Amino acid sequence: MSGLRSTGIRTALLAVPLAVSLIGAAAAPAGAAASRPVASLTCRGKGVDPEALVRYRAETVIDAPLRTIWKVQTDVERWPSWQGTVETVERLDDGPFRKGSAFRWTAPIPPNPSTPATSLEITSTVEQLERGSCIRWTGPATGEGLRIDGVHVWNFTKVKGGVRVSTEETHAGAQVDANVPFATEILRQGLDAWLRDLKATAEARAHHQSS
Template sequence: MSGFRSTGIRATLFTVPLALSLLGTATAPAGATDSHTSHPDTPLTCRGKGVAPDALVRHRTEMVIHAPLRTVWKLQTDVERWPSWQPPVETVERLDHGPLRKGSAFRWRTPIPPNPSTPATSLEITSTVRQIKHNSCIRWTGPAIGTGLRIDGVHVWHFVEVKDGVRVSTEESHTGAQVEADVPTATRILRAGLEAWLRDLKFAAEARTHNRPH
């Protein structure tokens, strides 16, 4: 999940902004390329596993990032450094050591403001990597828990080199009583969260690439 920024909340598994609809969303920067669909015919998979197939709340989106694959992969998998480029992420704690691998787990926190379904709370998310292929894909699962709120999520990421960069695709599903009580709203929130995460990743990767000494 993700968290939220002053211009909008990010909510996927791990981003879970249940107030995005109240705060609005950030505007994509000029030149950003993305596509999206709530229920794609062919789900993303990592080593044959995808999101929860029966989840009512599910979304997929993608964006081209003009940076080397190694840079994008490093930013996404060095989870302890997420707070340095994702303002919505307050803290991240690795529950194991070494490079991110199958079975790796990490706990992270993000605040969410009050909304019609739940009070203001700090959301604690525990993510466990279930599948991973270096420079290619990651799939993690786990709960996001706050006061009066629980979301169980499955999140898949794909990284494919293209001309002048990397196409990053991501798909996530959410299940839980709160999100299933209003599927259209929960899906809109998930969409906004995923797109905000991609924009942060794009900004960080491209800035690091352009600022690298020649």
């Protein structure tokens, strides 16, 4: 899963993960734009959950080589070094990051109207991947009184000034469906924070490599 996250606590889902990302007041990254899309992002023809009520899409342009951005994003075991409160990440397979790769990661969640404060455990599996172009992962995120099924898609496109990184994620589950606007706002905060951190980390690494 990717991402429920926030500035105060930034996490994610995969679906993303998935990404799950969670609560706080995260500002959108410089150069980012977000909206509810007409058509979903895809990776090898597969997109997010078309039935999910909670969804968000965002993008930013990163001034760094594609290979650098790809390395930062797919070296999942190093996420805690640059993503605020991703607490732990464990690869569940060996070798290159590829279709079928799986990883388990944890992030704290503050209390909210539906659930108490807890730690979220996310198990993400890469379902589709095209190296240097796109990733799609899925998986559940679970915590005390909470389960979210997430789908997270990432696209990477070379553009003038760098690489446009676009991401879209959906969440489904009884708890998030009970308050869609609130859950969507949490997801927005998480994905915006993830893009901001990815941009800052990749650009800093590219600057260091070129100096």
